Amino acid sequence: MYGGGNIFDEIKPDDVAGEDSIKLAEFEARIDRGEKIEPTDWMPKLYRKQLIRMIEQHAHSEIIGALPEGTWITRAPGFKRKMALMAKVQDEVGHGQLLYSAAETLGKSREQMIDDLINGKSKYSNVFNYPTFTWADCCFISWLVDAGAIVNQLANAKGSYGPYCRALERICAEESFHLKYGHHCVIYLASGTQKQRDMFQEAIYRWWPPMMHFFGPSDKISVHTEILMKWKVKMDTNDNMRNQFLDMYVPKIWELGFTIPDPKLKKNTATGRWEYTEPDWDEFKRVINGGGPCNKERLEVRRIAEERGRWVREALRAPKTEYITPLA
Amino acid sequence: MKSLDPRVNRLPLTGNTSPKVLLDQFGTFEVFVQAKAGKPFQHEGVVHAPNLEMSYLLAKETFTRRFTCVSIYVVDTRNVHVSVLTEDEDNAYNHVTEVASSGNKVSFEIFHLFKRGKQHQHAGTVEASNPNEALWLASKQLKTEKQVFNIWAIHTDDIRFTHQDDLDLWHTLPDKKFRDAAAYKGGDKLKSFLEELKK
C-alpha cells in the first residue's frame, strides 16, 4: 500500500463535542499508554469514521495497485521474473483481503466497500492512476512505490487500532520480499545494456512526480489532522514521511547513476531535511478527482471483474451462511 | 477503451454494466494457525466464504503462502462464544459465573487473549454441556496466574481441522523460494557494477 496520501474528511471543531467526556478521556489515556483499541471498545464516532476511511482506502489501493503490475506478468522478462511478479501481485491482493477484514471490524461491510470503490465514491492511492508503459515502469513500482508504501505501513503498524496493526504486521513481513525483488530488478536494468538503462531512466522521469505526490499534500496545505495524530490514526505528517522516503532512497537511485528530474533536490545538511521543487498539487487534485490517465480504466476493470464473477458468487451462495462482522 | 493492458483490450468493456445486487456476501469465518508443531494455535484473521470447506481453502491461500505454519483450522464466526473484553488488572475470568450442567457434555476449545492488541491463543479443551458452562469449567481447569483479557469458547465439532491428507497442501512451500526476499540478492552484481561505474 499506498498511502500517506490518505484523504481524510475535513474535521470540524464540534466533531467530538457530542462525545461522553469521561469515556473520551479513558480512550485517550489508553492510547497514551500505548495500548491498542479493539473493536468492542468504546471509541469516538470520529475515530471510527476516519479509521474506516483510511483502512478502506488502503485496502482499495492494494487491489487497484495490483493492476498496473499485474498487466506485466505475461510480459515479464523470463520465467523467474514472471513467477516473482505473480507472487508479488498475489500478495498485494492478499493485503487487500486482510485490510478489508480489519475495516469490517469497525462496522462497514466488505460489500459496501467494494460498491463504494466501483461507484467511485471511495478513493485509492493516486499513484495507480498512471500507466505502466514499459517493464521499467513496472520495476519502478515494485521497488520505489513499494518502498514508499513500506515507510507508511511501518509507521501505521504502530497505530492505535488493534486489527489494523495486526494486519499490517503480516503485510510488512511480505513487503520485504517486494522491496528486495524490486531492487533486484532495477539493479539488473541499471547494469544492463544502454537500452535497459535508458528504459529505467525514462521510467524515473515519468514516475517521479506521482512518487512525490504519493505521501499526500504538503503539510502547509493539507487538512488539519492533529486530533488523528493524537489518536494514533495518522502516525506522522505527509512531509515527514516524504522526507524519510527521500532520505532512504534518493541516495540509492543516485548510486546507480540515474538522474532524478528535480534540479532543486538536495539534502540540507544543516536541517537534515530534503529540499525539492514543490510538487504540483493541482495535478494531484485533478487526478484524484478522476482526471488521471488511468482512473477510468482502473474502475472499469474492477466493474467488469465484479460483473463477470457474479454468476460464480451466485452459484456459490449458500443460505446457511451469513455475513457478520469479524471478531478481531 | 484502448488500454496498455492486453487483457483489458480483450475484455468486452461496454461501459454500462448492470447494477450490482446488494448483499450477496458470503459468511464470515475465523482462521487459526499453528506456526510450529507443538505450539498452540493462534487466531490470525478472517475469510469470507460460502461454506466451511471453502473457508478452509481460502484461509490456506490467505494466511499460509509462505512457510509459516504446519496446520490451520477454521470456524464459522457465529460459532465463537465470546466473553467480555477486560482491561488493566481485571481478568476476564472474574466475569465468568457458575453455570450448571444442562445435559450431554461435548468438547469445547478454549482460547485466551493474554495481551490487548495481540491474538487469541488456544489454551485447552473442556467438556461442557453449553458454551457458558465451558467458560466456567475453563476458569477451574485452564486459568493460570497469567492475566486473560478475553476468552473464546468454540464447540470442537464446529471446527474444520486440518486432516492427515490435507498436510500435502504445504509440501511444495519450501520450493517456492521466489516468494522470499532471500532469493533476491543483488549485492554482488551491484558492487561490481558500481566499481565499473567509477572507472
Ligand SMILES: [Fe+2]
Ligand atoms: Fe501491499
Ligand SMILES: [Fe+2]
Ligand atoms: Fe505495492
Ligand SMILES: [Fe+2]
Ligand atoms: Fe507490496
